[in-house]
Structure formats: structure tokens, C-alpha cells
Amino acid sequence: MFSASSPPPGPLEKVFQYIDLHQDEFVQTLKEWVAVESDSVQPAPRLRRELLRMVGLAADRLRGLGARVASVDAGFQQLPDSQTLPVPPILLAELGRDPKKPTVCFYGHLDVQPARQEDGWLTDPYTLTEVDGKLYGRGTTDNKGPVLAWINAVSTFKALGEDLPVNIKFLIEGMEEAGSLALEELVRKEKSGFFSSVDCIVISDNLWISQRKPALIYGTRGNSYFTVEVKCRDQDFHSGTFGGILNEPMADLVALLGSLVDASGRILVPGIYEHVAPVTEEEKRVYADIDLDVEEYRNSSQVKRFLFDTKEELLMHLWRYPSLSIHGIEGAFHEPGAKTVIPGRVIGKFSIRLVPHMDMSVVEAQVKQHLEYIFSKRNSSNQMTVSMALGLHPWIANISDRQYLAAKRAIRTVFGTEPDMIRDGSTIPIAKILQDTTQKSVIMLPLGAVDDGEHSQNEKINRWNYIEGSKLFAAFFLEMAKLHSSW
Numbered sequence: 400m401f402s403a404s405s406p407p408p409g410p411l412e413k414v415f416q417y418i419d420l421h422q423d424e425f426v427q428t429l430k431e432w433v434a435v436e437s438d439s440v441q442p443a444p445r446l447r448r449e450l451l452r453m454v455g456l457a458a459d460r461l462r463g464l465g466a467r468v469a470s471v472d473a474g475f476q477q478l479p480d481s482q483t484l485p486v487p488p489i490l491l492a493e494l495g496r497d498p499k500k501p502t503v504c505f506y507g508h509l510d511v512q513p514a515r516q517e518d519g520w521l522t523d524p525y526t527l528t529e530v531d532g533k534l535y536g537r538g539t540t541d542n543k544g545p546v547l548a549w550i551n552a553v554s555t556f557k558a559l560g561e562d563l564p565v566n567i568k569f570l571i572e573g574m575e576e577a578g579s580l581a582l583e584e585l586v587r588k589e590k591s592g593f594f595s596s597v598d599c600i601v602i603s604d605n606l607w608i609s610q611r612k613p614a615l616i617y618g619t620r621g622n623s624y625f626t627v628e629v630k631c632r633d634q635d636f637h638s639g640t641f642g643g644i645l646n647e648p649m650a651d652l653v654a655l656l657g658s659l660v661d662a663s664g665r666i667l668v669p670g671i672y673e674h675v676a677p678v679t680e681e682e683k684r685v686y687a688d689i690d691l692d693v694e695e696y697r698n699s700s701q702v703k704r705f706l707f708d709t710k711e712e713l714l715m716h717l718w719r720y721p722s723l724s725i726h727g728i729e730g731a732f733h734e735p736g737a738k739t740v741i742p743g744r745v746i747g748k749f750s751i752r753l754v755p756h757m758d759m760s761v762v763e764a765q766v767k768q769h770l771e772y773i774f775s776k777r778n779s780s781n782q783m784t785v786s787m788a789l790g791l792h793p794w795i796a797n798i799s800d801r802q803y804l805a806a807k808r809a810i811r812t813v814f815g816t817e818p819d820m821i822r823d824g825s826t827i828p829i830a831k832i833l834q835d836t837t838q839k840s841v842i843m844l845p846l847g848a849v850d851d852g853e854h855s856q857n858e859k860i861n862r863w864n865y866i867e868g869s870k871l872f873a874a875f876f877l878e879m880a881k882l883h884s885s886w
Contacts, residue, residue, distance in 0.1 A: 410561055411812065414873045417555050422866045425551050426534065429865065430527035432456065432509075432543045433536035439487075439510035439577040442476070447484045450573045453509045454487045457546070457571055464553055466492040466569070473574070473581035486580050487573035491593050494553065495566035501598040501883040503802075503876065504568035504839075506829060507546035508575035508604070511538040512854045519856040533859045540860040541853035545603035545846050546571065548865060552872035564880035568597060575604075579829060586836045594837040598883070599802040601875075602830055603868075605823050605845040606853065612690045613810050613871075615803060616843035618718065618822035619830060621753035621793035623762050627655055627770055628746045628784045636741035646779040648745045649731060655783070656747050658773045660723045664706045664716065666751070668723075668769045671762065675720065676755045682719070686711045689819045699850065718822035721757060725749045750789075752824065759790045794831040794841070801882045802842040809874035813867055844875065 418425070437453035438446045454470070461468050473486035487510075495502075514524035514537040522528040524537040538544070549569075556563050570593075574580045586594070607614040629648040636645065660666055691710050707713045716722065729746040732738045751762060767785045774783045796803070798820060810818045823843070834841045846868030852858045 411874060411877060413559055414552075414555050414561070415870050417559055418551065418866060418869050418873070421555075421558075422862070425547065425866065425869065426527075426529070426862065428460075429534065429539065429544055429547055430536075432547065433527045433538055434525055436525050437510050437538070437573065438513050439574050440513050442478050442482070442484055444484065447487075450487045450510060451485065454490065454571075454573050457509055458490055458492075460550060461490065461492045461569060461571075464494060464550070464557060466494040466567070468492040471585060473585075476577075476580060489573075489582060489585055490569060490571040491589070492569040492571070493567065493593075495563055496596075497566055500564065500566050501879050502566040502568060502596045503879055504570060504594070504597045504600045505546075505549045506570045506600055506602050506604075506833065507549070508542045508572050508579075509538075509546065510573045510576050511541070511543075512576055514856075514858075521857055524858070529862065532862045534862055534865065535857055535859045537858055539858055539865075540606070540847040540851040541858065542575070542604050544860040544865050545868065548846055548868040549601075549603070549872050551869035552876065555869070555873060556876075564876045565883075566596070567876075568593065570600075575829070582829065583832050583836070586832055590837050594839060597837065597839050598879075599800070599840045599842060600833050600837070601802070602827065602833075602841060602843045603846055604827060605843055606847040606849050606851055607845055608819055608821050608849055609690050610848045610850055612816060612819055613814050614819040614821045614845060615798075615806055615810070616821055616823050616845060617798045617803070618755075618795040619793060619827050619843075620718065620721075620822075620824055621757070621759070621831075622750055622789065622791045622826040623753060623759055623766075623787055624748070624750040624789035625766060626746050626748055626786050626788055627652065628744065628782075628786075629655070629779075630744040630782045630784075631780075632743045635743045638739045638741050641741055645741065646777070646781050647741050648781050649728075649742050651774065651777060651779050651781055651783070652728065652745050652747050654777060655770055655773055656725050656749065658769070659725070659749060664722065666721060666723045668765050670765050671721065671751075671757075674757050674761065678715070678719070683711070685820050686714050688817075689714060689821060714821075717824040719754055721754050722752045722824075723749060724752075752826070753791075753793050755793050755795050757793070759787075759792065763787045763790070791826050791828050792831045794827065794834065796834075796841060796843075800840045800842070802840055802879065805878035805882050806842060806844050806875055808878045809871055812874045812878075813871045844871070846871070 435453040436449045458468050469491040470488040475483045476486050527536040629651045631648050726748040730742050770785050830841050
């Protein structure tokens with residue numbers, strides 16, 4: 400693993416020594432946070448109470464640092480069965496208002512995906528367990544560990560009696576895994592209030608592309624999620640009675656889904672690539688510098704063969720080109736056994752990962768036009784309906800902005816290496832929301848390794864990543880302050 404060749408001089412030397420000496424305390428706090436089953440996905444009153452307890456724990460921790468904490472009411476969540484559940488409050492906290500210092504805001508979330516030991520966890524997901532330097536538990540890397548690493552950095556300056564180099568703000572929510580209910584509205588309301596003095600916003604809710612080398616993320620793909628319904632009638636048919644005399648909805652749907660993408664992964668919807676940003680020479684150089692062993696990546700993914708052989712092609716198709724994935728079919732017979740049924744109504748689900756400069760409304764029109772054309776050629780008597788169920792924009796940052804320069808310097812200080820400059824092929828809506836609404840610069844500064852398994856069984860964060868990540872945030876504060884004074 401990378402490490403700085405010698406301890407940095409000045410205040411950071413004491414900060415880093417303190418973090419090393421108190422790392423067991425930091426791990427213990429993470430253990431206490433992991434023990435709270437703050438699952439926002441399952442709409443159960445018990446879990447919602449756990450979420451509220453988790454937000455309360457975080458608020459107490461921030462107040463313990465001396466921060467002013469506002470707990471903003473987020474209302475209620477209306478469920479399809481008419482049940483209502485409280486949405487946990489959103490925390491707005493601030494520490495310091497020195498006009499001579501830059502103000503850095505950290506976004507994080509306290510909620511987690513569902514986890515049960517019987518689903519394949521080797522340990523109880525809500526009991527932090529350390530094995531060979533790996534800290535296993537739900538939320539360790541997504542996102543309780545990074546939230547605490549930021550708090551660890553702040554608390555270290557406080558414990559040493561050192562002046563914080565920057566003003567700190569926190570935006571902490573408890574519903575990210577369930578769609579960040581009420582968050583966008585709050586960000587809009589606070590544009591000229593809480594966010595007005597902010598210089599940049601830091602998100603640490605992603606992973607490196609390596610197990611060893613740190614990374615900075617400067618872009619994510621968007622997502623347009625579609626459903627295509629083919630309907631003959633609401634009831635299913637017996638294939639012995641009706642097979643051979645109907646346009647079967649499943650046959651229509653399979654033909655429609657099969658028309659979307661070819662065997663090489665290329666999307667077949669006409670015009671879909673027209674607005675994709677062209678590749679620049681500078682961008683090509685960035686891909687060449689990234690530390691990725693394609694064979695190792697393939698083996699760890701347990702995949703026989705990728706569609707592309709070179710590192711550059713692989714990463715470009717993961718990050719900067721659109722992709723289309725077919726997710727499933729609702730209404731089809733899928734249980735074990737043989738059932739001779741013709742489904743009367745089926746719904747196919749697929750999504751397109753969007754990249755700059757694709758326009759979501761244009762993509763929606765292109766997809767609908769394509770599927771209508773394919774369906775018309777079948778001359779089917781069934782009804783077809785295409786809907787875009789979800790639309791989320793891609794996000795891209797300017798890597799020349801000062802927060803990226805500060806983060807690069809901090810990474811060099813802590814890890815003794817240049818970071819991989821990467822994008823994330825998934826969608827993180829809050830980045831685009833924060834950047835567009837507040838008009839503030841956003842940076843993604845991940846701490847977790849590529850094999851952390853966020854959302855999966857046996858999620859973990861390495862002790863090394865958690866502790867060195869706490870140092871990284873402390874170094875980032877100092878670098879932001881240096882750049883601010885010289886800007």
C-alpha cells in the first residue's frame with residue numbers, strides 16, 4: 400500500500416500522530432454507529448425509529464465538537480398502503496464563521512441498505528467485526544465510515560487545541576438509499592442561506608477503482624429508467640387452449656427488448672449517440688494514467704470475458720459512454736417448475752446510463768419512437784405503452800477547480816502518490832442537485848477500496864482506509880486554507 404515517505408512537518412505531524420494513537424477509539428465509534436440498524440429502504444416503524452436514533456447520535460456528536468446544529472423537519476413518507484412513516488430530520492451543522500477562511504461543506508448519509516446474516520453475511524451485519532484489518536458491517540463504507548472520518552479529522556484539531564484551518568459545514572441526511580426524500584427542496588430553500596458562504600461541497604460516497612491507490616472522482620453517469628408494457632388482457636392464457644392463435648405479449652416484449660442493444664453492447668436506438676461529448680486528447684491521457692489491471696479486475700469480477708480488452712476502452716465504456724441494461728420482466732412466470740401459461744400482460748424494465756451532453760427528454764423521445772417503430776413492424780393486435788419512470792442527470796466537475804488541486808496535494812501528503820482521476824459509472828443524484836442548485840463546486844473524495852462491497856453482503860472498510868482517510872480529510876482542510884490565502 401502507498402504511504403507518505405516521511406511525516407509532514409508542522410501542524411499535520413501532530414494531527415497524524417493523534418489519529419494514529421486514537422484509531423481504536425475511532426473504530427469503536429464506528430462500531431457504535433454500525434450497531435444502529437438505520438435501514439431506510441424497508442418501510443417498517445421499528446427501522447424508522449432506528450433511523451431517528453441514528454440521526455440523534457450524529458447530531459449529539461456534532462454538538463460535542465462545538466458545532467451549531469439545526470435538525471430540519473422533513474415531514475412524513477406516504478406509503479402505497481396508506482401508512483405514513485416519519486422521514487428523519489436533515490442535519491445542517493456549522494463550525495466556524497471566520498470570513499478570512501474558506502468554508503467547506505461535507506455531505507453524507509446515515510442510512511443503509513437492508514442486511515440479514517442469513518442472506519450470506521459471514522458475520523452479523525450490525526456488529527462491527529474486524530478480520531485481518533478489514534472492518535465488516537453494514538454502512539462501514541456506505542456511508543457511516545466516511546462521515547465519521549470527516550468528524551475524526553475535525554475532532555483531532557479540536558483535541559489538540561489547534562485552530563481549524565477552514566470553516567466546516569455538514570449536510571447529513573438519513574434517506575439517501577430511499578431517494579433522499581425532502582433533500583432537494585431543502586437545498587433549494589437554503590441556497591441563499593446555509594449554502595451562501597460555502598466555497599465547495601465534498602461528497603465521500605464512492606469507492607476507488609483500486610484496492611491500493613486513492614482516487615478522485617470528477618463525473619458520474621445519469622440514468623433514464625424505462626418500462627415497456629405489452630398487454631392483450633389482464634388474465635393469463637392456457638397455452639394449450641390459446642397457443643398459436645394469439646399475438647403473445649411475451650413474444651412481442653422479447654422482440655422489443657432484443658431490439659435495444661446488440662451483442663457488442665452498442666445501443667441500437669437511432670440518434671442516441673448524437674449528443675455524447677467527444678473524447679479529448681487530455682481525457683485520453685487521464686485514462687492512460689489510471690492504475691487498473693484488466694485481468695485482475697476481470698478475475699475479481701468473476702467474469703469470463705469483458706466486451707473490451709484494453710484498460711482505456713473498458714473505462715470509457717464504464718464512465719463516459721452511455722450503456723443500456725435490461726433488468727427484468729414483470730408478469731412473466733419465473734418460479735421453479737413448468738407452468739404452461741401465456742402471460743396476458745407483461746412489463747419489461749430497462750435503463751440507459753446517460754453521459755454529458757445527452758438530453759433526457761430527447762433520449763425519452765428517441766426510445767419511444769424506436770420501440771413504436773419495432774412494435775408496428777410486428778403488426779401485433781396487443782397494446783404497447785412505453786414510460787420513463789425515472790430520469791436523473793449526469794454530473795461532471797472541472798478538475799482544475801481549487802478543491803481538486805487541494806485534494807491532490809492532500810493525497811500526495813498522506814499516501815505519497817498521485818490519485819487516479821476517475822469517473823463513476825453509477826448515478827449519485829445529490830452531486831448534480833447540489834452543484835446546479837447552490838452554484839457551488841462539488842468534489843467527490845472517496846475513502847473506500849474497490850472491493851468494499853457497498854450494498855452487498857460482507858460490506859467492509861479497511862481499517863487503513865478509515866484511519867488514513869481521516870488524515871486525508873485533515874490534510875485537505877489545510878490545503879484548502881493554503882489555496883484560499885493565495886488565490
